Amino acid sequence: xxxxxxxxxxxxxxxxxxxxxxxxxxxxxxxxxxxxxxxxxxxxxxxxxxxxxxxxxxxxxxxxxxxxxxxxxxxxxxxxxxxxxxxxxxxxxxxxxxxxxxxxxxxxxxxxxxxxxxxxxxxxxxxxxxxxxxxxxxxxxxxxxxxxxxxxxxxxxxxxxxxxxxxxxxxxxxxxxxxxxxxxxxxxxxxxxxxxxxxxxxxxxxxxxxxxxxxxxxxxxxxxxxxxxxxxxxxxxxxxxxxxxxxxxxxxxxxxxxxxxxxxxx
Amino acid sequence: xxxxxxxxxxxxxxxxxxxxxxxxxxxxxxxxxxxxxxxxxxxxxxxxxxxxxxxxxxxxxxxxxxxxxxxxxxxxxxxxxxxxxxxxxxxxxxxxxxxxxxxxxxxxxxxxxxxxxxxxxxxxxxxxxx
Numbered sequence: 001x002x003x004x005x006x007x008x009x010x011x012x013x014x015x016x017x018x019x020x021x022x023x024x025x026x027x028x029x030x031x032x033x034x035x036x037x038x039x040x041x042x043x044x045x046x047x048x049x050x051x052x053x054x055x056x057x058x059x060x061x062x063x064x065x066x067x068x069x070x071x072x073x074x075x076x077x078x079x080x081x082x083x084x085x086x087x088x089x090x091x092x093x094x095x096x097x098x099x100x101x102x103x104x105x106x107x108x109x110x111x112x113x114x115x116x117x118x119x120x121x122x123x124x125x126x127x128x129x130x131x132x133x134x135x136x137x138x139x140x141x142x143x144x145x146x147x148x149x150x151x152x153x154x155x156x157x158x159x160x161x162x163x164x165x166x167x168x169x170x171x172x173x174x175x176x177x178x179x180x181x182x183x184x185x186x187x188x189x190x191x192x193x194x195x196x197x198x199x200x201x202x203x204x205x206x207x208x209x210x211x212x213x214x215x216x217x218x219x220x221x222x223x224x225x226x227x228x229x230x231x232x233x234x235x236x237x238x239x240x241x242x243x244x245x246x247x248x249x250x251x252x253x254x255x256x257x258x259x260x261x262x263x264x265x266x
Numbered sequence: 267x268x269x270x271x272x273x274x275x276x277x278x279x280x281x282x283x284x285x286x287x288x289x290x291x292x293x294x295x296x297x298x299x300x301x302x303x304x305x306x307x308x309x310x311x312x313x314x315x316x317x318x319x320x321x322x323x324x325x326x327x328x329x330x331x332x333x334x335x336x337x338x339x340x341x342x343x344x345x346x347x348x349x350x351x352x353x354x355x356x357x358x359x360x361x362x363x364x365x366x367x368x369x370x371x372x373x374x375x376x377x378x379x380x381x382x383x384x385x386x387x388x389x390x391x392x393x394x395x396x
Contacts, residue, residue: 087295095296102317119343135343246343252315259336260320263372264296 043204045169048130051241052210053120055233060118065089065188066228069216076221079191089188096265100189101182103257105248107158108137109183110176111198114214115228116187120243130164130172135243143174154178156194170204185216185228193220208236297366297376304364307335312355316341321355321377323363337365337377339390350388359383366391 054060
């Protein structure tokens with residue numbers, strides 16, 4: 001390869017490096033204090049509207065599950081080590097033995113929909129709600145912003161009960177309770193209880209990017225609170241982005257099980 | 267050579283991008299990730315479905331007997347990004363398929379690539395995902 005043939009490659013690498021450099025220059029520094037003005041963070045005030053997607057697709061899908069978590073309680077360890085048989089992560093088993101609820105198309109539930117298959121989702125704001133509509137399983141959540149309190153003794157549900165408020169002009173904080181215990185937290189078969197409380201923080205960095213952090217507080221399952229996503233970067237997609245459906249149909253899942261999973265387990 | 271370099275670079279970058287997604291919640295533990303089998307087969311069904319698309323096809327073993335194989339890839343959204351579609355494969359198509367086979371010898375595998383009747387080759391499972 002002569003030096004001329006290297007030029008396009010070097011040019012490409014330089015372009016990539018330049019792109020990275022530009023990104024570094026245009027992205028505000030990691031949180032150096034709560035932004036108060038548009039000059040510090042040129043993002044719209046109190047407005048998450050739009051279609052968002054993971055900056056890094058693979059990290060959004062997150063097939064291996066969370067990188068780490070707080071230690072299990074005895075209750076949590078029993079579920080994780082004896083009851084849940086995940087297809088991924090450190091306790092993974094052969095596909096034919098997996099008992100992941102998603103195998104039969106049970107709902108991913110919350111917050112697993114943020115910790116696995118976090119793909120494009122649309123945010124719509126009304127005067128008293130923030131709606132989040134997700135590509136994966138084509139579900140939506142209602143986050144109440146009308147000042148109501150979280151229910152004291154909620155009936156468990158797949159996606160829980162959520163309220164949200166703006167902590168400042170660029171940070172929207174959502175608290176959620178009442179999640180159905182049958183759902184898993186992630187692909188690695190990490191459990192949770194119905195007593196879990198989840199806090200999401202959506203921090204607008206610029207008009208086109210925001211960070212999502214997800215904190216798990218579940219003393220029945222984990223000995224301390226922990227962060228499942230830490231400032232996970234989301235990018236604003238073009239307004240005409242078509243969020244195609246991604247639905248797990250039980251009949252299709254059954255065909256997959258019959259054709260692939262059962263032969264693999266023999 | 268000078269003219270090929272941009273193309274090679276583009277392919278390299280494309281592979282980097284294309285290898286990002288794939289893999290769902292079923293894992294790869296049942297497959298022999300260090301082995302690949304390449305075989306000729308006749309498509310019997312191409313299922314464009316969640317949680318995984320998969321291909322059913324028939325091959326003939328050394329004794330002349332027909333063996334019914336099935337090989338999986340990722341979901342339709344990820345496969346669309348890789349250039350696949352609902353009509354990529356049709357019953358009766360003669361194809362050459364490379365799979366990572368099941369450890370237990372069952373005729374199922376992860377579909378790594380397929381050579382279509384048109385001569386076009388498509389990448390299926392991400393070889394870096396184990």
